[in-house]
Amino acid sequence: MTKLLEVEQLSKSYRHKTGLFSGTKIVALEPLSFSLERGETLAIMGETGSGKSTIARLIAGAEKPSGGEIRLNGKPLQATDYAERCRNIRMIFQDSLRSLNPQITVGKQLKEAVRFNTNWDAATQQQHVVETLRKVGLLPDHYHFYPHMLSSGQQQRVCIARAIVLAPQIIVADEAFVSLDPSIRAQIINLILDLQQDMGISFIFVSHSTEIVKHVADKILIMHRGKMIEFGPTQVLVNHPKETYTRHLLQTGTL
Numbered sequence: 001m002t003k004l005l006e007v008e009q010l011s012k013s014y015r016h017k018t019g020l021f022s023g024t025k026i027v028a029l030e031p032l033s034f035s036l037e038r039g040e041t042l043a044i045m046g047e048t049g050s051g052k053s054t055i056a057r058l059i060a061g062a063e064k065p066s067g068g069e070i071r072l073n074g075k076p077l078q079a080t081d082y083a084e085r086c087r088n089i090r091m092i093f094q095d096s097l098r099s100l101n102p103q104i105t106v107g108k109q110l111k112e113a114v115r116f117n118t119n120w121d122a123a124t125q126q127q128h129v130v131e132t133l134r135k136v137g138l139l140p141d142h143y144h145f146y147p148h149m150l151s152s153g154q155q156q157r158v159c160i161a162r163a164i165v166l167a168p169q170i171i172v173a174d175e176a177f178v179s180l181d182p183s184i185r186a187q188i189i190n191l192i193l194d195l196q197q198d199m200g201i202s203f204i205f206v207s208h209s210t211e212i213v214k215h216v217a218d219k220i221l222i223m224h225r226g227k228m229i230e231f232g233p234t235q236v237l238v239n240h241p242k243e244t245y246t247r248h249l250l251q252t253g254t255l
């Protein structure tokens with residue numbers, strides 16, 4: 001059976017644009033391959049600068065790879081295929097709360113995506129947005145709220161609503177919940193698990209939290225200095241890691 005997501009020999013390099021090292025190459029990601037099945041959750045872990053966000057951005061299409069291929073349901077994703085990728089793969093960024101427009105109501109912000117991606121009439125669009133707000137634990141009335149009228153936990157729910165409003169196949173979250181209070185973070189993580197069951201969405205999330213990763217992830221990908229050093233089912237990596245680095249990271253929570 002075709003896998004939902006296949007990443008093959010994906011790599012990324014940057015060039016220093018200015019200064020003494022102008023023109024020299026920075027290898028952010030050495031060629032790596034992995035795959036993800038429908039409804040699975042993949043956690044990407046590793047120290048700062050190891051390439052985690054680069055993988056997240058490449059999968060979400062926020063950047064172009066330097067090499068390799070990403071396939072969704074067996075079909076290669078082209079960098080130019082913006083509309084299709086936007087529908088199927090959504091990203092929740094680190095600063096997602098700031099990405100909400102303070103001057104536009106929650107409902108309108110969500111409706112924009114629906115308007116651009118469907119041919120539904122205005123009433124159906126609005127109904128779909130209200131349903132989506134319900135799915136993330138918000139009320140129909142929140143449609144008319146401006147972001148500042150909501151708590152940070154509710155704002156995070158809006159960001160999740162925005163990510164699921166087009167029923168994507170994959171959501172990529174890059175340290176999206178790190179700034180939340182621990183109790184709210186737990187609620188948001190549980191919401192994601194519920195959505196995953198209800199909608200069959202796959203999640204890819206970058207995290208430094210061993211506790212959350214063990215709780216949520218089916219598979220873990222460990223990065224070290226731009227290289228994937230280990231990838232496999234969570235139980236295998238936690239109980240029988242091949243690399244000392246993975247053991248330190250998952251068993252003691254230290255690098």
Ligand SMILES: Nc1ncnc2c1ncn2[C@@H]1O[C@H](COP(=O)(O)OP(=O)(O)OP(=O)(O)O)[C@@H](O)[C@H]1O
Pocket residue numbers: 014015026027028046047048049050051052053054055
């Ligand atoms: N736009 C860019 N231009 C040049 N170098 C970059 C750029 N983006 C990332 N890098 C470099 O690529 C490497 C990997 O960065 P990346 O942000 O993917 O790491 P990370 O593991 O997500 O780190 P963190 O945990 O701090 O977010 C780093 O050395 C970084 O400096």
